[in-house]
Amino acid sequence: MAKPTFNPLKLYIRGYDWTGRTSRRELLLFLGICVVPQLGLMYQRAALPDHRLLETFLWLLVALTVVPMWGHLLRRVNEIRWPGWVLLLMFVPYLALVVVLVLLVKGRGQRRLYELTAFRSLGFGLACILAFLCLTRAFWEPFAIVGGSMKPNLLVGDVVAVGKVSNSFDRGDIVALKRADGQAVMGRIIGIGGDTVQFKDGRVWLNDEQLSQEQIDPFxxxxxxxxxxxxxxxxxNGAVGHGAVCEKDRYIETLPDGQAYEVLNIYDRMPSDDTGVFRVPADHYFIVGDNRDNAADSRYAAQVNGFGMVPHAAVIGQAHRILYSYNGPSAFSVWNWRPARILKAVK
Incomplete structure (x- = not known):
């Protein structure tokens, strides 16, 4: 048997062959190679969040290591003579770490499974898809919705893909933004630079014209x-008990350009239902929540936990699609997922 090589380039190339064998030391070395760009991303997000070139480069490195990493895991499974389906356990939280540790310490078993079966071919294809998604991650970011300010269009538990390429935003766009305290939140642009915005009896007045609202079935x-x-x-509908139906008045609001979206109203005569006139400065946005009585937005100053006028530089990007959605405290409870919302367009 040939002595294992530790040439990093050869080790990387061998990871694309899902039918060979990998020793413990080779697997440990390649896992170390894979960890480097991931640690770099963690550092970049914490210390250099606006360094787009570095982020793009690091996601490229992550994408280039996805397929060979899974290849070396499968080659190690071959080495200890286990069936390839064992790697499905890598998708189970916490158990994945146990699987890796076993692969690093386990001796040889009783079977050899080197052939590229249909199951392994499917795994290779899925790994390539995952690598492509990693490659595109420099241009979009997932955001989890943890509050109800954007109901009914974004629900608690939605995970939304926000594009980071476009630098142009307009009225009606749902965007992610960074508040003055650094927290990332979402809202809908109502006013852009030069606009005037006012709320009267809960209705939006944009440039001295009231936006039309049509009441529909309650949410x-x-x-x-x-x-x-x-x-x-x-x-x-008042204080209802646990498990009962909670209703909110729902309306279709329409902007001057004809773009329409749903908004909610819970109470009448709320303090935020009647405001003064806001004049939006140049390169700023007036952003509000669609759940109007449950949103601290541009109607409130940043000093009282609102948005204030949002500068263009604080907008991260526009929300495009709901990646997946779950109804419960954890995304790992797949039985609580909402299949109908997967890949749904954000309007």
Whole structure:
């Protein structure tokens, strides 16, 4: 048997062959190679969040290591003579670490499975898809919705893909932004630079013209704690018990250009239902939540936990699609996922 090579280039190339064998030391070395760009991403996000070139380069490195990493894991499974389906356990939280540790310490077993079966070919294809998604991650970012300010269009538990390429935003766009305290939140642009915005009786007046609203069937949800923060929804139909139907008045609001979207109203005569006139400075946005009575947005100053006027530089990007959605405290509870919302367009 040939002595294992530790040439990094040869080790990398061998990872694309899913039918060979990998020793413990080779697997440990390649896992170390894979960890480097991931640690770099963690550092970049914490210390250099606006360094787009570095982020793009690091995601490229991550994408280039996805397929060979899985290849070396499978080659190690071959080495200890286990069936390839064992790697499915890598998708189970916490158990994945146990699997890796076993692969690093286990001796040889009783079977050899070197052939590229249909199951392994499918795995290779899925790994290539995952590598492509990693390659595109420099241009979009997932955001988890933890509060109810954007109901009914974004629900608690939605995970939304936000594009980071476009630098142009307009009225009606749902965007992610960084508040003055650094927290990332979402809202809908109502006013752009040069606009005037005012709320009267809960209705939006844009440039001295009232936006039309048409009432439709109420928005309904179950009265129960929502999301990881376990927030309790508020209802138009009063105080309802746990498990009962919580309703909110729902309207279709239309912008001057004809773009329409749904908004909610819970209470009348709220302090935020009547405001002064806001004049949006150049290169700023007036951004509000669609759940109007449950949103601290541009109607409130940053000093009182609102957005204030949002500068263009604080907008991260526009929300495009819901990647997946779950109803419960954890995304790992797949039985609580909402299949109908997977890849749904954000409007």
């Amino acid at each position: 309904q949800e179950v009265m129960e704690p929502q999301g990881a923060l376990r927030h309790i929804p508020r209802c138009t």
